[in-house]
Amino acid sequence: MKTVETIKSVEEREAINNLNNKFKLHKTDFKVNQEGHVVILKINDKGLDRIPADIKELVQLEELDFRNRSSFGGNRNNISKIENLETLSRLRILNLGYNQIKKIEGLDKLSKLEELRLHENNVFKIEGLDNLTGLKQIALYNNHIKKFEGFENLAELMQIEISHNEIKTTKGLEGLSKLKKLYLVANKFKKIEGFDIIPQLEVLYLGTQDIIKIEGLEELKKLQDLEVSFCKIPKLENLDALLQLKNLSIGQNKIKKIEGLENLSQLEWLALYRNQITKIEGLEHLSKLKFLSIYENQITKIEGLENLYQLEQLIIFGNPIKEIECLENLSKLKTLNIDPHILNDDEQELIKQGEKGIKEFIRLRKKRRIEGYIKEIELLKAQLNIKGLKLEEYQLIERKLDDIYKKIEKLK
The missing domain is CATH 3.80.10.10 (Ribonuclease Inhibitor)
Structure with missing residues (x-):
């Protein structure tokens, strides 16, 4: 971690000194690169009510973080307006989470921005993103957004976090051909459809809302992670089409039968x-x-x-x-x-011991099962010695023996 003295630009050094005097920056709150430029700045939980004008001088910044680290307590930032960022043309990551922002604005010059975090604010509308053509991730969860809009120019967008809003339809996601992760938990959906416009999706979170039906799952051939817990779904259709699925969570619904596993x-x-x-x-x-x-x-x-x-x-x-x-x-x-x-009493005691006890429980169960198989083998071998045994009866016993030997081998 380089110090203020290593900052080569007079303007950048003066800006950091001013910010330090106001907010008592820790040495881990900013980073200076090999060329002597400030490339990362974090001013968290410092009681800011606006973005300081000194930020304008930090023209080499790549990451800027004004979020509060928690949603309550401490000396919280309460930034209500996005401003003073027009000179930060190199900025890749901007985090304004847990503030009081109502409008998305002041981002027009941030053409290299890849990640924008505006979660836990008071945003009502998705706007002001037209020039962010390289944006890959956006976090807007816990706001007051009612619909998808303003994404028309964001062809590089790969991840949208927009849980805990008031969205009712997937309309507005058209054209996002690289979108892979969509977090839509706790919105206002009752019926989910329209997945044909985002067939490349890999992660989809829909839980905690009044959804009664999901249509078009079969369109999501690349889906790996599906979460629809705490809804009102009686049946999940076309699961069998999701051949790449790794994680499936559909707890607390009204499902009576699960098909397609x-x-x-x-x-x-x-x-x-x-x-x-x-x-x-x-x-x-x-x-x-x-x-x-x-x-x-x-x-x-x-x-x-x-x-x-x-x-x-x-x-x-x-x-x-x-x-x-x-x-x-x-x-x-x-x-x-x-x-x-x-379980019997001994098994119950073993399970209470955690992982070690469970291993012993499995070992004892395995031992008991193998002993049972050995008794079956002895009985079957005795049947082979019965006089007058027909060929088909002999072959049946041989098949049973072979099956038992395979089961024992699996257990071992």
Whole structure:
């Protein structure tokens, strides 16, 4: 970290000294590059009510941060207007989060800006972005925005964070051919459609609103992360088209049946908690799954666990399950949240010990299962010695033996 003395430009050095006198900058609040120019400046929680005019002299700035680090308390900044930035033509990152800005303005000269953060302000309209043709990320969550607009020139935009606003439709996202991440949690949607205009999307967050239907999911062939928890969805259609999906979270909805899991071979995270599901089909195809949360449903039996060799977290309490099989296959399990009545007293004590206890629990279950298989083998071998055994009966016993040997090999 270089100091004020290393700043070569007289104007830049004087500006930093002025800002230091006013706001008592820490040495980590600014960065000077090898050429002696200030390239990063952070003035957080300093009680600013406007952007200081001294900023104009820092013409080599690449990153400028006026956000408050928390949404309450401390000596908060309360900037209400974007100003004094017209000389910062090299600026790439601007953070004005947690302020009092009502209007997006004063950005016309920032043609190299790549990231703009205006979250937790009082913005009512998306505007003033026309000249930001290189913008890649924008954060506008927790404002008062009612619709998508003003994005017409932002062909490079890759990420929009606009949760906790008042948006009702995806109209206005047309032309954003590089958009990969869209965060739309807690808006005013009831029905989601129009994904054909953003088919390249990889991350989509829609949770915490009154959505009852999602149409056009099949258009999102590249989707990897889908979050629609805390909505009112009775059925999620066309899941089977999302072949690249890695994370799926649809907890706390009104879903009775989940369909299409058998096609989601890339899935690593699956959250289906607090629905009305009675049966899960297709789990056996999710060999990469690491996290499974299905607590508080109506599931009586879980099938397909035996193939989830990568599973690390399993949360299944609050279901009418009397017995759960194949836990011994889950050798990588670290977390197990399960109703106590499913386990015996010794197993309950082991689970309470955390990851170490769970490993011992798995080991004992595996040992018990192998012992059971050995008894089956002995019985089947005894049947092979029965006189008068027909060829087809002999072959059936051989197939059963072969199947058991394969199961033992998997457990080992």
